[in-house]
Amino acid sequence: MLERRGINQLLQELGSIAPMGYSVGLHIRFASPLVYRSTYPEEWVDIYNTHSYYLRDPLVFWGLGLAGTTRWSAIPLPDPFGVMDKAARYGLNFGAVSSYGPVTSRSIVGIARSDREFSDTELSALEELTIRLHIEAKPPSELTKAQIEALRCLADGDRHAAAAERLGISESALKARLVSARIRLEARTTSEAIRKAREYRLI
Template sequence: MNRSLTELYDELAALAPEGYAVGLHIRYANPLIYFSKYPADWVEYYNANSYYLRDPLVFWGIGTTGTARWSEIPLPDPFGVLKKAAAHNMNFGVVSSYGPITSRSMAGICRSDREFSDEELTILADITARLHIAAKPPSDLTKAQIEALQCIANGDRHTAAAAKLGISESAFKARLSSARVRLEARTTSEAVKKAREYRLL
């Protein structure tokens, strides 16, 4: 895991006694990175009931940017998601949303004993912005870089891949090298993994 993300998750943990969850760079309803430290029984129940499709906090975060206490969000909750969360000791919470609609990031925190203070909301907003920046995917790869990585992903060896693309083996290796640099990957296999995670392949 990205070291800066781990450090930011630690900051969230210090702020949220009953846990937190983040969805970073949400595109087409799917986050590039999702990480949750909400109570395990709640996460299991939430996922089993597909509440992410019914959660007013998610709708609020996708629809706007900013930071708000759960109790202040004026959206209907016909499935009683927040009431059911309270049954898991998640009585008070805050959601923060940051970034453009095409690549939005959200973070939620909760506690059992009291509402979060204005200062804690400000801290969450800052952490959410830093998470968004730390998890920013690389700029798109070139067509040549994608083709080279795709060959490796398909199991081709360098010589065969170069022949398939009609280039020399050294040119093929240069494409892989430039793809690794752009993806900040140490190895070609790591570059393939990252390209898949970023949905570039």
């Protein structure tokens, strides 16, 4: 999980309008989010994850298929596995979902409460926070093939000399690739660059 002060601040704002918690999946790629956080009741989160309900959740299908913001009750998709009914047993009786970004890197945010439907004002706040979270969590631009190769060698445990030999380049050329990768990833060290590249699924 990427720890950024901006993301954490936005999540606090999100929590203030979600009495029963929220679920955030940012920049979903290859069926997996780059950033994931859920504050729904712990017992429900455990059940949801154990049974892989995200593969059957009508809210996820809606969010992947459409961009926008709506109440759960307005989503016309079928729920053959009863995911929403099961969620209601844990106090998630009313909710809203917001989806933003290209389908190749979609962000989906859900909020819930137990007592009433979310107001139009709360839906607008959810939509704005979803957009801001999506932008804040945006990964850096793609690395070049040369940068990926250099980072991958070190990630595999090679030292500089071995990595340079493996790639058929000089050590100074390898170091130049690593420096440029660190700059692009906004990393202070090569170890941090490797960690970020893994988190961003670039290597």
